[in-house]
Structures are given as structure tokens and as C-alpha cells.
Amino acid sequence: MKTMQWLIKREFWENKGSFVWAPTILAGAMILLLFITLGISNSVHNLQVQYSDSSDNVDSGSLVTSNVNTTTDIDGHVVHSLATKLAETLGNAYMGFSLPIFLALALVIFFYCLNGLYDERRDRSILFWKSLPVSDHITIISKLVTAGVIIPLIAIGIGFLTALLALLIGCIALSVKGIHIFGLVFSAPEVYLAPIQLLAMVPIYLLWALPTLGWLMMVSSWARSKVFLWAVGMPLLSALLLWWMQKIAGLDVSVGWYMKHIVSRLLLSVLPGRWSDVGLIDPEHNINVHHSAFNLADTLHEAWMSLGTVEMWVGVIAGLVMLGVAVYMRRWREQG
Amino acid sequence: MTITWNDKSPIYLQLKERVVGMMLDEVIKSGDALPSVRQIAAEYSLNPITVSRAYQELVDEELVEKRRGMGMYVIDGARDKLLTSERERFIRTEWPALLERIKRLGINLDLLLSAAKEGGAA
Amino acid sequence: MNATDKSTAVTATGLTKRYGKQTAVDNISFDIPLGRIVGLIGPNGSGKTTTLNALLGLIPFDGQLSVLGFDPRTQRDALMNEVCFIADVAILPRWLRVCDAIDFLAGVHPKFNRAKAERYLALTKLQPTMKVKSMSKGMVVQLHLALVMAIDARLLVLDEPTLGLDILYRKQFYQNLLEDYFDEQRTIIITTHQVEEIETILSDLMFIREGKIVLSTSMEDFAQRYVEVMVEPDRLAAATALGPIDQCAVFGKTVMLFDGVAKEQLQMLGETRNPGVADLFVATMKGSYV
Numbered sequence: 034m035k036t037m038q039w040l041i042k043r044e045f046w047e048n049k050g051s052f053v054w055a056p057t058i059l060a061g062a063m064i065l066l067l068f069i070t071l072g073i074s075n076s077v078h079n080l081q082v083q084y085s086d087s088s089d090n091v092d093s094g095s096l097v098t099s100n101v102n103t104t105t106d107i108d109g110h111v112v113h114s115l116a117t118k119l120a121e122t123l124g125n126a127y128m129g130f131s132l133p134i135f136l137a138l139a140l141v142i143f144f145y146c147l148n149g150l151y152d153e154r155r156d157r158s159i160l161f162w163k164s165l166p167v168s169d170h171i172t173i174i175s176k177l178v179t180a181g182v183i184i185p186l187i188a189i190g191i192g193f194l195t196a197l198l199a200l201l202i203g204c205i206a207l208s209v210k211g212i213h214i215f216g217l218v219f220s221a222p223e224v225y226l227a228p229i230q231l232l233a234m235v236p237i238y239l240l241w242a243l244p245t246l247g248w249l250m251m252v253s254s255w256a257r258s259k260v261f262l263w264a265v266g267m268p269l270l271s272a273l274l275l276w277w278m279q280k281i282a283g284l285d286v287s288v289g290w291y292m293k294h295i296v297s298r299l300l301l302s303v304l305p306g307r308w309s310d311v312g313l314i315d316p317e318h319n320i321n322v323h324h325s326a327f328n329l330a331d332t333l334h335e336a337w338m339s340l341g342t343v344e345m346w347v348g349v350i351a352g353l354v355m356l357g358v359a360v361y362m363r364r365w366r367e368q369g
Numbered sequence: 370m371t372i373t374w375n376d377k378s379p380i381y382l383q384l385k386e387r388v389v390g391m392m393l394d395e396v397i398k399s400g401d402a403l404p405s406v407r408q409i410a411a412e413y414s415l416n417p418i419t420v421s422r423a424y425q426e427l428v429d430e431e432l433v434e435k436r437r438g439m440g441m442y443v444i445d446g447a448r449d450k451l452l453t454s455e456r457e458r459f460i461r462t463e464w465p466a467l468l469e470r471i472k473r474l475g476i477n478l479d480l481l482l483s484a485a486k487e488g489g490a491a
Numbered sequence: 492m493n494a495t496d497k498s499t500a501v502t503a504t505g506l507t508k509r510y511g512k513q514t515a516v517d518n519i520s521f522d523i524p525l526g527r528i529v530g531l532i533g534p535n536g537s538g539k540t541t542t543l544n545a546l547l548g549l550i551p552f553d554g555q556l557s558v559l560g561f562d563p564r565t566q567r568d569a570l571m572n573e574v575c576f577i578a579d580v581a582i583l584p585r586w587l588r589v590c591d592a593i594d595f596l597a598g599v600h601p602k603f604n605r606a607k608a609e610r611y612l613a614l615t616k617l618q619p620t621m622k623v624k625s626m627s628k629g630m631v632v633q634l635h636l637a638l639v640m641a642i643d644a645r646l647l648v649l650d651e652p653t654l655g656l657d658i659l660y661r662k663q664f665y666q667n668l669l670e671d672y673f674d675e676q677r678t679i680i681i682t683t684h685q686v687e688e689i690e691t692i693l694s695d696l697m698f699i700r701e702g703k704i705v706l707s708t709s710m711e712d713f714a715q716r717y718v719e720v721m722v723e724p725d726r727l728a729a730a731t732a733l734g735p736i737d738q739c740a741v742f743g744k745t746v747m748l749f750d751g752v753a754k755e756q757l758q759m760l761g762e763t764r765n766p767g768v769a770d771l772f773v774a775t776m777k778g779s780y781v
Binding site for chain 3: 374376377378379380407408410411412413414415416417418419422
């Protein structure tokens with residue numbers, strides 16, 4: 034639909050700063066930090082090496098580089114397996130470098146949903162949008178698509194490029210020290226699979242995030258002021274109320290359950306990977322061999338498995354209902 | 370153009386008078402097209418209906434005719450017709466009123482006329 | 492009367508809007524024929540904006556309303572293809588660029604004519620890459636008007652379109668509207684506080700006060716109906732007997748306003764003049780400001 038395309042462009046024009054510039058600057062800062070860290074560790078390392086070399090096998094000749102690379106001629110086998118291990122780890126986990134970018138974009142999505150409908154009422158630009166033949170439900174859908182698909186795609190794009198750049202820099206830094214894993218890393222399928230795995234998660238992300246997207250947009254369509262307080266305050270206050278009822282009135286309510294399944298779903302579903310919290314994967318049934326901290330394959334698996342949970346679908350329905358309320362509010366509410 | 374319309378008569382009549390004035394002064398000649406209703410409306414900030422009414426008056430007085438698809442055109446001999454009717458109006462209503470005022474002020478009519486002649490009035 | 496009447500621009504029957512206990516619009520009925528320029532004049536809080544909002548399907552209401560044959564409650568999407576409105580000065584989003592606005596409208600509005608918009612903009616000082624936030628109020632209105640005039644809408648609603656603009660922009664606004672946009676197929680509804688500015692442009696007039704229509708007339712009838720007389724002191728009694736709708740004292744003389752009394756009759760009482768819309772407004776609305 035042509036209209037949808039233009040509506041999404043509109044969202045982009047309105048929010049270019051937070052959608053593109055902010056994460057790019059963050060990525061730049063992270064790369065810079067990487068450079069600095071490598072630079073510092075490099076100089077420290079060299080000093081150490083030179084110090085230790087002077088006392089060890091001086092006539093080996095090949096010790097001037099780093100002490101990870103023990104000796105190439107004597108124990109080539111040892112060196113090779115170490116490099117392979119390094120390449121494997123880096124290839125698997127390199128995307129983890131961009132975690133701050135993904136988290137930042139989750140924040141962007143949060144505030145985008147929270148402020149969108151509220152801002153257009155506040156500066157009265159809604160009267161301009163409403164003077165055009167674009168219905169309220171199409172408008173809300175365009176905002177949903179922007180929040181749940183477009184921004185995540187941008188995040189993946191910037192995140193991937195940043196992580197790749199970091200990987201490259203890492204490999205170059207190691208090469209300088211004599212550990213050449215460039216070829217190993219860039220021939221590893223995990224490196225190329227990672228962005229695809231992330232893309233495969235986007236539909237699940239959207240479905241899982243619906244309760245938060247719906248809640249925020251609903252509050253945004255309705256609150257007269259202080260949107261953030263309403264959006265965050267109401268669930269927290271209700272939890273507090275429950276806790277009070279539990280403690281004082283002795284009511285048999287599980288505040289913990291409420292916090293986890295209602296409040297957290299309402300407010301935090303925009304964080305990527307939250308579906309894993311539901312405890313879908315039994316460690317014993319883990320089909321993946323690699324057990325590094327940041328495991329995309331696991332997350333992806335859990336993501337698609339979550340489609341089978343009640344949790345997911347209750348959230349989707351709740352989210353859609355709240356979005357419906359947002360459409361209703363935008364349609365009928367007095368804008369003057 | 371900012372015109373101040375007076376509050377004595379309806380605007381469409383005042384507009385008609387303006388056009389009549391232009392015809393008398395030969396700013397608009399026989400066979401000329403009158404500016405379109407839209408142009409006049411925009412220039413004088415008037416509703417097109419008002420302008421149409423003024424033009425209709427001119428048509429009714431047979432000074433102007435509507436040519437289909439082309440607009441309003443001044444009829445040949447319109448000026449002469451106008452001169453005749455304006456002269457008649459002057460003699461019938463304006464002159465007596467002027468005369469009365471001259472008498473009221475006690476101005477000598479003969480002196481006034483000879484001064485006018487000497488002044489080179491046409 | 493048909494509920495959805497296509498032969499008029501707007502037909503309202505028993506239009507009512509209540510906010511809790513307060514009635515903003517109180518059971519009003521009116522017709523706006525096609526091809527007219529209607530001024531909806533009233534003090535703040537009179538219900539004029541509420542009426543317009545109802546007309547544009549922005550708020551729910553009671554009663555019947557037919558705008559270009561559509562019910563704004565149930566057929567708003569279809570209605571918005573034929574109606575355009577300028578709600579207030581400077582409601583264009585601040586981040587919007589001129590070129591983007593044109594592209595957006597071209598992509599979203601089936602009746603938008605890009606070439607026209609560009610032509611209108613060429614007459615202004617606006618550049619394609621300018622953002623609304625860097626424009627003066629007058630320039631924003633120029634942009635908004637250029638966009639609106641390029642839309643082939645059958646009804647245009649202008650709610651205080653020249654509020655806060657300086658005289659040059661105001662004059663240009665109406666001139667552009669009359670020169671390039673208005674024709675017999677289109678209808679315009681304007682509300683404004685600057686009554687004197689638009690009174691010659693109007694073909695019809697509606698006064699609204701406290702949610703009720705207190706006057707609804709064409710400007711032709713208006714010129715016939717209302718006469719103001721500066722009454723000679725010795726004719727005062729005779730004048731009063733004719734039932735003036737308003738009077739006040741000016742330089743020791745009494746000025747009276749009459750509705751529907753023959754001008755010839757009134758000319759015998761003193762000097763007559765045609766009151767302007769502002770004069771009638773003040774006379775009718777006296778008491779609204781107390």
C-alpha cells in the first residue's frame with residue numbers, strides 16, 4: 034500500500050535523530066573505545082613481552098611478538114588449536130559486541146511508542162494529519178510496523194556492521210601480534226549466519242513486544258500530560274497496591290507473579306530476547322554444542338518455540354486490544 | 370487594491386458605478402472585455418457573487434453583453450448611452466441639489482459660471 | 492429532509508454536543524448550499540469550533556449532520572477525500588520539509604495536484620529544503636495554503652486561518668483563495684475574529700452564540716434587512732415605535748439598528764447607512780461578554 038509506505042517515511046522523517054543518528058554515534062563511540070582499549074592493552078602487552086623475553090629463550094628468535102603465540106616451530110599444533118579456539122569464540126560471539134546498540138534501540142522503541150501519539154496532540158500537528166484521508170487505524174498500524182519491524186531492522190543493520198567492524202579490528206589487532214586468525218574467522222559460517230539469525234527473530238520480537246507497544250501507545254493516546262509517569266507509574270503502583278494487600282490485608286496474591294507476568298510484560302517486552310525468560314529451553318535438551326554466553330542460535334530457537342506458549346498469545350491479544358483502544362482514542366478524542 | 374466601500378449603498382452597486390466610471394473615462398472602450406469575475410473578486414477581495422451581480426446590472430442596462438465562453442464585453446455605443454443617461458441623471462437630480470446648495474450659500478451663479486469659463490473648463 | 496443530502500454542502504438537523512452538564516452546541520439546524528463562502532462568527536466558547544469539529548468528524552455528536560452527503564461519524568474516511576481543513580495557524584509538524592510535504596501529499600491524497608502546489612510555492616520565498624521550524628508563521632501558512640489549494644476538495648473549512656499573521660500575509664491569503672482556488676463547485680466555511688476583513692468575501696453569514704445560531708442570512712439579504720439610522724432628535728419617538736433591535740448614543744444623537752424595516756421609511760427619520768457585519772455582531776452579541 035502506497036499510503037503505508039509514506040506513513041512509515043513520515044515516522045522516519047520525524048524521528049531520524051533517534052532512529053539513525055543516535056545508534057550510529059553510539060556505534061562510533063564503541064568502536065573508538067575498542068581502538069583505545071586495544072591501543073592501551075597493546076602497549077602494556079608489548080612492555081610485558083619485552084620484559085619476559087629478555088629472561089627467556091633469547092635465541093629462539095620468534096619470541097618478540099606475544100606470549101600467546103608460544104613457539105611456531107616447536108609446538109605448531111598447540112598454536113593452531115589456540116587460534117582455532119579464538120576464531121571460534123570470536124565468530125560465535127562477535128555480534129555480542131553490539132549488545133549496547135540493541136539495548137539502546139529497545140529504549141528508542143520504548144520512547145517512540147510512548148511519545149508518538151502524545152506529541153502529535155501536544156503540538157496540535159494531529160489536526161494536520163487528520164485533515165488528510167488517512168484513517169486512524171492505518172496510522173496506528175504504521176507506527177506499530179515502525180516500532181516492531183523498521184527500528185529492529187535498523188538496529189540489526191547498524192549492530193551487524195558495528196560488530197563486523199569490531200571483529201575486523203580485533204582480527205587485525207591479533208594479526209599485529211602474530212596471531213593470524215583472519216581466514217579462520219571469516220570462513221566460519223557463524224559469522225554470516227548471525228545477521229540472518231537476528232533477522233529471523235524479528236517476527237517473534239514483534240509478537241512478543243506487542244503488550245508493551247500496545248500499552249505505551251494506549252497511554253500515549255490517552256494521557257493529558259506526564260505520559261511517562263502514567264505509563265510506568267500505573268503498573269508499578271498497581272503492583273505496590275497488590276503488595277500492600279498481601280502484606281496488610283493478608284490477601285493471597287503473588288506479587289512476584291504479578292510483577293513478572295503483568296508489569297514486566299507491559300513495560301519490558303521491548304527488550305530483545307525476553308522470551309528466553311519464560312524458561313523454554315531445558316539445559317538438558319539443549320541441542321547446541323557451543324555454550325558461550327551470547328548464543329544466538331539458542332535465542333532464536335527459544336524465540337520460535339515461544340510461539341507455542343500461552344504466554345506469547347495472551348500477550349499478543351492484550352497488545353492488540355490496547356492498540357484498538359489507541360485507535361479509538363485517536364479517532365474520537367477531542368483534539369482542540 | 371484596497372478600496373474602501375462606503376456604507377451608503379450595496380457594494381455591488383458601488384462596483385457597478387466604478388465600472389461605469391471607467392467606461393465614461395474610456396479606460397474601458399467599446400468592444401473591450403471586462404476583467405473576469407474571478408480577477409475582480411481577487412483584486413478587490415469580493416465574493417464572486419457580488420461581482421456577478423454588478424456585471425448583471427450592466428447587462429440589464431444593456432451596456433455590456435455576455436459572450437458565451439468568452440466573458441463580458443462592452444457593447445458598441447455603450448458609452449454614448451451612458452453619457453446620455455448620466456447627463457440626464459445629472460440634470461434631473463444632481464443639478465437641482467447643487468443649485469439649491471449654491472443658493473443656500475448665497476453664491477452668485479453668473480460669477481461662478483464666468484469664472485469656470487475663464488478657468489478653461491472644457 | 493433527507494439525512495444525507497448531496498445538494499447542499501452541509502445540512503445540520505438538531506445538531507447537539509454536550510460535555511457532561513455543559514451544552515456546547517444546542518440543537519442547531521442549518522443548511523449551507525454548495526458554492527458559497529460562509530462566515531461562522533461567534534465569541535469564544537460559542538460553539539463554533541465544536542460545530543466545525545463535528546462537521547469534520549473529529550468528535551462524536553447527537554443529531555443529524557450531512558457533509559457533502561456523508562455522515563462524518565460513520566463515513567469519515569470517504570469524507571476526508573472531499574474535505575480539507577486548516578484548523579489553526581502553524582499546525583504543520585516542525586520537522587517537515589517543503590519537498591517532503593509535497594511528496595507525502597502526492598503519495599497519500601488522491602486529489603492532490605503536485606504541479607499546482609509547486610506553482611503556488613514558486614510565488615513564495617519558500618525553498619524545497621526548508622523545514623517548518625525555520626519558517627515564520629506567515630510562511631507556514633503560505634505553505635499550508637499552497638498544499639490545500641492543490642487539493643481538489645469540494646469543501647474547505649478554515650478555522651481562524653489568519654490568526655496572528657501580519658496584514659500582508661492575511662491579504663495575500665484571501666487573495667490567493669479567491670484568485671486560484673474558489674469556484675462554483677467549491678464551498679468554503681470560515682471562522683474568524685477579524686470580521687471586517689472577510690465581510691466582503693462572504694456570500695453567507697451565520698452568527699453563533701452560546702451554542703445557538705442567532706443569525707443565518709445571505710449577504711444579499713443582509714444588505715436589505717439591516718439599516719442603521721442616525722435618528723434626528725425630533726423623530727425619536729417615531730423611530731422607537733418601529734422597534735429597533737439595538738441602539739446607542741453617538742455625539743449626542745441616537746443611532747438605531749433596524750431589522751426588516753423598509754429603508755425608505757427609515758430615511759425619513761435621519762441619515763441611514765448600511766451596517767457592517769462587525770456592527771451587527773456587536774449589536775447581537777451584547778451581553779455575551781458581560
